[in-house]
Amino acid sequence: MDTDVAVRAEELTKFYGSRRGIEGLDLEVRSGEVMGFLGPNGAGKTTTIRLLLDFLRPTRGRATVLGMNPRRDKELLHQRIGYLPGELSFPGRESAADLLRFFAAARGGVGWARVTALAERLELDLSRPVRAMSKGNKQKVGLVQAFMHEPALLVLDEPTSGLDPLMQQEFLAMVREARAAGQTVFMSSHVLAEVQQVADRVAIVRDGRLAAVERVESLGRRAVRVVEIHFDDPVTVDEFTGLPGVSDVVVEGPVLRCTVDGRLSPLVKAAARHEVVDLLSAEPDLEETFLSYYYHAEGAGDAVRTGA
Numbered sequence: 001m002d003t004d005v006a007v008r009a010e011e012l013t014k015f016y017g018s019r020r021g022i023e024g025l026d027l028e029v030r031s032g033e034v035m036g037f038l039g040p041n042g043a044g045k046t047t048t049i050r051l052l053l054d055f056l057r058p059t060r061g062r063a064t065v066l067g068m069n070p071r072r073d074k075e076l077l078h079q080r081i082g083y084l085p086g087e088l089s090f091p092g093r094e095s096a097a098d099l100l101r102f103f104a105a106a107r108g109g110v111g112w113a114r115v116t117a118l119a120e121r122l123e124l125d126l127s128r129p130v131r132a133m134s135k136g137n138k139q140k141v142g143l144v145q146a147f148m149h150e151p152a153l154l155v156l157d158e159p160t161s162g163l164d165p166l167m168q169q170e171f172l173a174m175v176r177e178a179r180a181a182g183q184t185v186f187m188s189s190h191v192l193a194e195v196q197q198v199a200d201r202v203a204i205v206r207d208g209r210l211a212a213v214e215r216v217e218s219l220g221r222r223a224v225r226v227v228e229i230h231f232d233d234p235v236t237v238d239e240f241t242g243l244p245g246v247s248d249v250v251v252e253g254p255v256l257r258c259t260v261d262g263r264l265s266p267l268v269k270a271a272a273r274h275e276v277v278d279l280l281s282a283e284p285d286l287e288e289t290f291l292s293y294y295y296h297a298e299g300a301g302d303a304v305r306t307g308a
């Protein structure tokens, strides 16, 4: 088994009839990393996750999870991973405690102290019937069952959906602790800020295809910035047009506004020909970067950028 790789997808493809779920996905999640799986609604995140767990069969391609074939080794694999589905449904009348006891037994016996500690962290009342719980509380039950047995790999589909901001922070702390303990985390999201806080790398999907795989830090560096420069005297648009990476140049008297993709130095050098009073550069976040991938990558074909 290749112990450096927790999840490997090769050409992984699922069509629902003629409708594309995910196509030609090549992706590796390294052991011990937190990978965010980002994309807008309908991009193919849930489809991918369900393929990795053999809840769906691929139209083409294959996946290896913890060195196992999800189809052949399904039972063993499901014991070794912690999975949080995107849509939780608990049909029975059991209390959260009963349900979690069932999951604990199915995982070969998880210490009850571990379950109650997780429930306390998430402020989950274990005595209540799960069916009657709010979406957020059901989500907490789902998180407890995913984390309870300290699995080698956590596969989490939209894990913070329904959680209030305090509980989202608690969840992120749980992910950081899992990482520190050597566990691997693969989590889908369209909440970019949360992924930015915990992930080592992100894979971005759109329209059923992988658009990019990047380290979170390099996403920030590559992002498009909006820059505003205040000069002593009026400047002209022409002076700043055609500089590498600089676009959307607008001048109003002594104030220049533009968009910079990549390094700021060409713009700064051109600006230094004048007296610069102030320079403002909006700090790029993952959201802006993501949107720029999503909206501006149309012309980039299916090229996949992979970050080390």
Ligand SMILES: Nc1ncnc2c1ncn2[C@@H]1O[C@H](COP(=O)(O)OP(=O)(O)OP(=O)(O)O)[C@@H](O)[C@H]1O
Pocket: 016, 019, 020, 021, 022, 039, 040, 041, 042, 043, 044, 045, 046, 047, 048, 086, 190
């Ligand atoms: N059972 C299904 N039958 C037909 N089409 C489906 C089915 N499940 C998903 N799809 C389609 O596959 C595409 C990918 O959906 P998927 O649920 O994987 O996206 P997602 O990224 O998880 O989106 P979301 O964030 O909304 O959950 C969408 O166009 C969706 O309509």
